[in-house]
Amino acid sequence: MAATAAGRGHAHRLAAAWPHARLVEAESVADALRAAWREYDAVVAFLATGAVVRILAPLLADKRTDPAVVVVDEAARHAVALLGGHAGGANALAAEVGALLDARPVVTTATDAVGLPGLDTLGWPVEGAVAAVSRAILDGEPVRLVADATWPLPALPAHVRVEIAPPPATIPDATPASTGGPATSTPAGGAATAGTGGSAEGWRILVTDRVVPLDGRTVVLRPPSLVAGIGSSRGVPAAEVTGLLRRALADAGLSPASLRCLASVDLKADEAGIRATADAYGVPLETWPAADLAAVDVPHPSEVVRAAVGTPSVAEAAALRRGGALLVPKTASAMATVAVARRAPRGRLALVGLGPGAADLRTPRAVAELRRAAVVVGLDQYLDQVRDLLRPGTRVLASGLGAEEARARAAVAEATAGHAVALVGSGDAGVYAMASPALEYADDRIDVVGVPGVTAGLAASALLGAPLGHDHVYLSLSDLHTPWEVIACRIAAAAEGDLVALLYNPRSRTRDWQLGAALETFAAHRPPDTPVGVVRNASRPGERVHLATLATLDPALVDMYSVVVVGSSQTRVVAGRMVTPRGYRWRS
Numbered sequence: 001m002a003a004t005a006a007g008r009g010h011a012h013r014l015a016a017a018w019p020h021a022r023l024v025e026a027e028s029v030a031d032a033l034r035a036a037w038r039e040y041d042a043v044v045a046f047l048a049t050g051a052v053v054r055i056l057a058p059l060l061a062d063k064r065t066d067p068a069v070v071v072v073d074e075a076a077r078h079a080v081a082l083l084g085g086h087a088g089g090a091n092a093l094a095a096e097v098g099a100l101l102d103a104r105p106v107v108t109t110a111t112d113a114v115g116l117p118g119l120d121t122l123g124w125p126v127e128g129a130v131a132a133v134s135r136a137i138l139d140g141e142p143v144r145l146v147a148d149a150t151w152p153l154p155a156l157p158a159h160v161r162v163e164i165a166p167p168p169a170t171i172p173d174a175t176p177a178s179t180g181g182p183a184t185s186t187p188a189g190g191a192a193t194a195g196t197g198g199s200a201e202g203w204r205i206l207v208t209d210r211v212v213p214l215d216g217r218t219v220v221l222r223p224p225s226l227v228a229g230i231g232s233s234r235g236v237p238a239a240e241v242t243g244l245l246r247r248a249l250a251d252a253g254l255s256p257a258s259l260r261c262l263a264s265v266d267l268k269a270d271e272a273g274i275r276a277t278a279d280a281y282g283v284p285l286e287t288w289p290a291a292d293l294a295a296v297d298v299p300h301p302s303e304v305v306r307a308a309v310g311t312p313s314v315a316e317a318a319a320l321r322r323g324g325a326l327l328v329p330k331t332a333s334a335m336a337t338v339a340v341a342r343r344a345p346r347g348r349l350a351l352v353g354l355g356p357g358a359a360d361l362r363t364p365r366a367v368a369e370l371r372r373a374a375v376v377v378g379l380d381q382y383l384d385q386v387r388d389l390l391r392p393g394t395r396v397l398a399s400g401l402g403a404e405e406a407r408a409r410a411a412v413a414e415a416t417a418g419h420a421v422a423l424v425g426s427g428d429a430g431v432y433a434m435a436s437p438a439l440e441y442a443d444d445r446i447d448v449v450g451v452p453g454v455t456a457g458l459a460a461s462a463l464l465g466a467p468l469g470h471d472h473v474y475l476s477l478s479d480l481h482t483p484w485e486v487i488a489c490r491i492a493a494a495a496e497g498d499l500v501a502l503l504y505n506p507r508s509r510t511r512d513w514q515l516g517a518a519l520e521t522f523a524a525h526r527p528p529d530t531p532v533g534v535v536r537n538a539s540r541p542g543e544r545v546h547l548a549t550l551a552t553l554d555p556a557l558v559d560m561y562s563v564v565v566v567g568s569s570q571t572r573v574v575a576g577r578m579v580t581p582r583g584y585r586w587r588s
Contacts, residue, residue: 001024001032001033001046002046007047007072007074008046010076013100013101022040029047033047034055034056037067041067041068041088041089042069042088042089042093043069044071044097045070046072053082063083064087066083067088068084072097072101076102077103077104079094079104085107086109091107091112094106094107095107116157116392117153119134122154124221124223125221125257127214127220132203133203133218141159142203143202144161144202145163146163146165146204146205148164148165148207149418150418151223151345152348153207153374154371154420155392155393155394156391205218208222208255209223222255223345224258225342225345226342227261227324227341227342228261228339228340229317229339229341230268230277230315231268231305231314231318231330231338232271232274235273241274242276242277244331244333245281248340249328259283262278263285263288263318264285264286264315265287265288267290269285286321288317288321290311291310292321294310296321298312298316298326299329301313313330315330315338315339316329320341346447347421347446348415348446348447348449349411349412350373350420350449351423351450352369352370352422352429352453353428353430353433354385354425355426355454356427356540362453363454369422370390370422371391373394375419376397377421378425379403379407379424379425380399382425407437408423412438427457429452431455431457435450457474457504459539460502460565463545464565464578465574466580467531467567467571467578467579469579470500470570474504475503476503476505477514477518484514491521491522494522495526501566503518503563505560507562508559512555515558519553519566526569529549530567531548531572532548533567534548534557536559537561550566565578
């Protein structure tokens with residue numbers, strides 16, 4: 001919303017970019033702002049900060065439920081995250097507004113300002129003294145993070161001591177507890193995370209799915225560890241399923257905030273009562289074929305259930321289908337059964353392409369993954385480019401040239417141990433980089449995220465003009481991993497196919513003849529005046545662009561920092577730029 005013509009112009013730009021947003025125009029900006037506060041999750045106001053404060057101050061209720069508010073000045077120079085920075089998403093919204101309007105995001109949240117992850121921004125439910133513990137972290141006071149397993153959390157500063165401790169045998173009586181009541185039962189499979197006693201133990205972050213006592217010095221992070229298997233008769237009421245699950249969790253001392261999903265047999269995928277329960281808890285419903293569930297070993301199989309649905313267990317088998325430990329054996333009501341299992345944490349491996357070198361060619365997603373990681377692995381010279389982006393406490397595993405296999409193994413090992421890991425490389429991680437060797441070693445115990453990057457070939461192409469306007473091929477001339485005979489066959493095929501060729505690793509001190517041989521092969525199939533471009537250090541200091549032809553290129557100008565682009569028979573030079581025509585009909 002906006003009050004002036006200039007503000008309305010900026011607002012229209014946002015509305016055009018965001019199909020999900022509504023542009024609010026009204027006679028009274030104050031009334032419109034109050035209405036937006038009541039009806040929307042977030043508001044971008046092109047108004048004076050003071051005016052927004054005066055209008056909204058009487059309406060403030062709870063930062064966990066109030067909408068996010070970003071205020072933008074008349075000239076769209078600054079996007080101020082005014083309300084709901086973390087909980088409401090205003091900090092992220094200010095960054096989005098800044099990107100669209102070329103405005104500077106103004107974020108005053110303390111953890112963001114010093115590069116620390118906010119405890120309420122990790123994507124997990126959080127309970128307890130978030131502000132007080134966050135302040136302790138900011139002030140450098142000793143803080144303990146206690147968990148019963150390694151979870152893929154972002155890096156935390158060195159003064160946050162991480163302790164992995166198995167859960168004790170019982171949950172101590174405690175009021176109030178993090179679910180709002182006492183936790184007095186002794187659940188199957190263990191109980192509360194270690195270190196959940198009184199405030200004498202100092203500042204703490206507990207990572208647990210257990211009901212634990214809270215005090216003014218404790219934060220509880222709820223990991224997505226629990227799977228509730230559900231079986232039912234057809235037509236089961238939602239209230240019955242919801243009530244049975246609520247009682248099962250409470251009796252076992254488990255927090256519903258740690259539910260990651262409900263699970264059942266695929267015959268129940270459309271069961272309204274089960275689906276409504278998943279919606280009520282805000283989690284997805286996973287369903288499995290009966291044959292898959294029949295293969296799961298369970299403690300309480302039933303031939304009656306097998307006869308009805310084709311598997312001797314629904315609730316227990318569905319809860320355990322992806323592995324884990326059964327915490328709550330199946331318990332039944334008149335029309336439903338519930339079982340609860342705990343899945344082990346899965347480490348996270350992000351394969352991050354940093355782009356060709358320039359910071360402004362590095363994608364926002366790559367930056368986000370670097371800041372999400374607790375461990376960053378990569379070639380030393382690439383890590384030097386991004387050290388300023390890493391959060392305090394990030395563990396950096398750097399190595400030199402030739403250690404690609406060791407880097408891949410190290411990254412996978414750290415992720416398998418449960419950590420959040422970023423394995424970085426230049427360009428795109430999947431193009432002559434680290435994704436392939438890493439995925440050769442990674443198994444299904446970890447989650448893998450690929451982050452695309454701008455390749456050196458694309459950066460070189462942009463500098464040369466438009467040489468990749470038609471079909472093209474990437475070829476590496478390095479015979480360290482591929483015999484030259486194989487490379488030569490591929491070069492010949494590209495030459496015969498009249499493909500534009502991007503040549504990586506074209507020439508080094510010890511490999512000084514392969515580029516000349518490749519150019520001879522291309523020259524046998526293309527005119528001598530075929531354009532050839534050489535780009536050295538694309539987007540980096542010392543960048544150099546050289547345009548030649550197959551007949552005139554001097555291989556001595558090329559080294560390992562270069563990309564060579566050999567044009568096709570159709571490639572030509574137009575106003576000093578390489579162009580490979582696309583062949584559009586309208587050109588003729």
